[in-house]
Amino acid sequence: MVTLAATSPPANPPATPDAVRALLEAVTDPEIPVLTIGDLGILRDVQVDDAGGVTVVITPTYTGCPAMSAIDLAIRERLLAAGCETVRVKTVLSPAWTTDWMSAEGRRKLEAYGIAPPAEGAGEGRGALFAADPTVRCPHCGSEETEKVSEFGSTACKALYRCRACAEPFDYFKCI
Amino acid sequence: MSETDLMDKPEAANAPALDAKTQAAFVDYLLHLGDNGLILGQRLGEWCGHGPVLEEDIAMTNIALDLIGQARMLLTRAGEVEGAGRDEDALAYGRDARAFRNLLLVEQPNGDFAATMVRQFLFSAWCYELFRRLTASTDPGLAAIAAKAVKEAAYHRRHSGEWLIRLGDGTAESKRRAQDALDDLWIFTDEMFEAQPGDAALAAAGLIPEPESLRPDWEAMVERVLTEATLTRPDPGFRREGGRTGRHSEYLGHMLSELQFLQRAYPGARW
Numbered sequence: 001m002v003t004l005a006a007t008s009p010p011a012n013p014p015a016t017p018d019a020v021r022a023l024l025e026a027v028t029d030p031e032i033p034v035l036t037i038g039d040l041g042i043l044r045d046v047q048v049d050d051a052g053g054v055t056v057v058i059t060p061t062y063t064g065c066p067a068m069s070a071i072d073l074a075i076r077e078r079l080l081a082a083g084c085e086t087v088r089v090k091t092v093l094s095p096a097w098t099t100d101w102m103s104a105e106g107r108r109k110l111e112a113y114g115i116a117p118p119a120e121g122a123g124e125g126r127g128a129l130f131a132a133d134p135t136v137r138c139p140h141c142g143s144e145e146t147e148k149v150s151e152f153g154s155t156a157c158k159a160l161y162r163c164r165a166c167a168e169p170f171d172y173f174k175c176i
Numbered sequence: 177m178s179e180t181d182l183m184d185k186p187e188a189a190n191a192p193a194l195d196a197k198t199q200a201a202f203v204d205y206l207l208h209l210g211d212n213g214l215i216l217g218q219r220l221g222e223w224c225g226h227g228p229v230l231e232e233d234i235a236m237t238n239i240a241l242d243l244i245g246q247a248r249m250l251l252t253r254a255g256e257v258e259g260a261g262r263d264e265d266a267l268a269y270g271r272d273a274r275a276f277r278n279l280l281l282v283e284q285p286n287g288d289f290a291a292t293m294v295r296q297f298l299f300s301a302w303c304y305e306l307f308r309r310l311t312a313s314t315d316p317g318l319a320a321i322a323a324k325a326v327k328e329a330a331y332h333r334r335h336s337g338e339w340l341i342r343l344g345d346g347t348a349e350s351k352r353r354a355q356d357a358l359d360d361l362w363i364f365t366d367e368m369f370e371a372q373p374g375d376a377a378l379a380a381a382g383l384i385p386e387p388e389s390l391r392p393d394w395e396a397m398v399e400r401v402l403t404e405a406t407l408t409r410p411d412p413g414f415r416r417e418g419g420r421t422g423r424h425s426e427y428l429g430h431m432l433s434e435l436q437f438l439q440r441a442y443p444g445a446r447w
Contacts, residue, residue: 048415063324064245092319094248096327127330129337131192148229151335152238160231 013083017046020054021111023082030070031155034113037071041101044092053086054079059097062156099175111139116146116172118159126175136172138163148172178179191315192381199257202383204266204277206254206318208420211278213247214268214301215428218435219286222423228289235335236292242328246321253317269309269439272412273429281364283419283428290343291357297336298357298361301397302368304329305390314382337401344405357409362410366419368394 014020024043029035037043037058045057056075061066072089079087099118102110109116119134136146143165151161151174158171193224194202220240227233251264262270281299286292307329310322343354371387378384402409418424 042287057178060245060324062242062245063249063321064241064243066241086286092320093324094316096323098327127327127334129330129334129401131334150235151331152231152235154234156238156241160234176331 013052013085014054014079015048015052017048020046020048020079021083023078024056024075027071027074027078028161030067030074032110032113032115034109035106037075039103039106041103041106042071042097051086053085053088054084055088055090057092061097065156067155072152088147094155099173099176102119102173111137114139114170115158116170116175118175134175136161138166138168139170140168141166146170191317192383194381198374198377201372201378202315203254203258204249204372204374205378205384206257206276207275210250210254210267210274211243212249212282212299212303213243213250214276214435215276216244216282216296216430217247218431219282219284220292220296220436222286223292232289239332239392240297241333242325242332246328249321249324250318253315253321256317257315260306265439269436270319273424273432275403276422276424276428276432277420278424278428279364279367280416280419280425281361281367283425283431284361284364285427287322287357287360288353290353291361292364293336293339293343294354294357294361296332297340297401298365298398300333300336301401302390302394304333305393305397306385309385310391312382313384318383333397337397340401340407341405344402348422351406354405357401358407359410361415363414366412367419368419372420 012083014023021038021043024046025036025038027037029037029040032040040061042058042061043056044059045055047055047057049055056079058068058075068091072091075089076087102118110117114136116136116139119136133148135144136148137144138146138161141163144162145164146161147164149160149162149169151159153171157173157176159174160169161172217240220236220243220442223233224235224240225233227236247268248264251267255262255264255267279299281295283296284291305328307322307326311326312318313319313322340354343350345351369387375384375387379386399409416425
């Protein structure tokens with residue numbers, strides 16, 4: 001953990017976890033900039049101690065996700081700019097992140113952005129060999145006539161799909 | 177690599193107290209898991225820019241990214257349990273081939289695409305079963321890593337398993353290549369189930385499953401895929417092992433010379 005201190009804090013740093021969470025609404029995933037870390041469900045906890053020190057707990061989506069260090073840095077920058085004197089960002093692994101933690105708002109924003117949100121209710125079969133693929137709706141035209149091109153897409157969390165109705169390719173945020 | 181601790185310290189602090197001998201065996205086991213990810217991740221990275229199609233180039237490097245992510249956490253945990261001040265970088269870049277504990281399977285050259293997929297499937301089918309059981313490890317750090325890694329291993333197994341079926345049940349040429357790769361790599365599979373002298377104590381402490389206990393589920397999955405793929409299971413016979421005791425094939429040293437070059441030439445260099 002790295003602790004940073006601001007040099008000249010403004011007058012009113014956030015004093016409650018809710019106030020910190022409100023500030024963190026501005027911190028988005030660098031690879032999916034429409035989603036905040038709250039929408040994604042990777043923001044796990046916020047604590048403010050008596051001295052005003054803030055601890056933010058996050059969890060990675062995938063073990064090798066390269067966005068984590070950028071998110072860590074963005075959290076620090078946001079809170080230090082808001083006047084927090086001490087910011088700690090802690091990464092935890094357990095419980096393991098799941099796409100079920102993505103908020104309804106996050107799912108809506110994802111689809112509007114052109115990425116199909118994770119299928120709901122995929123249960124234990126997710127990613128299993130011989131399990132059927134979920135029905136994925138095209139984020140461009142809404143058709144469910146889609147097909148998987150590749151299990152792996154532009155980032156660790158996405159698969160590549162193609163719509164048979166409108167012929168557009170698109171990313172699908174796959175379930176884990 | 178990052179200065180941020182990937183392991184949550186309070187979780188690690190709840191780990192059971194181990195006597196010196198069990199602790200050393202556990203460090204060795206964590207290195208085994210971490211080195212598997214690091215070395216196979218490096219191998220898959222060699223495909224970057226050389227995949228048969230763009231989608232597969234991306235898939236193999238995505239899998240490499242997952243494996244290296246897992247390796248970072250596992251090596252970090254190994255360093256914590258060891259308590260000698262070695263971090264993930266010291267362990268990845270500062271050990272010689274004889275100190276690596278990975279399976280011989282993962283250091284084998286990529287060969288053609290079929291060979292890479294066969295190697296991946298044999299390994300990922302094992303990893304899936306292993307991580308699934310390690311989620312119940314009495315070491316909270318390892319259990320937390322396993323709970324993440326098992327989800328990724330499921331996708332790796334699915335990807336490589338589907339390719340094996342497609343290649344085996346494909347053209348005469350793709351079938352020949354898949355069967356040749358299977359015949360070549362099969363000799364390295366027994367090593368996955370081979371117990372080391374320290375494993376019994378680790379299993380008794382609930383830290384790891386008995387290696388042999390993974391075999392029935394692995395066999396069942398491999399059998400199912402080979403049947404779908406119309407591939408022939410190679411005869412058991414000649415077998416190779418030794419990765420877990422540091423007796424590696426010639427390939428590992430050459431890989432490390434590339435993987436470790438920068439830290440060997442400029443010790444302690446950081447981005």
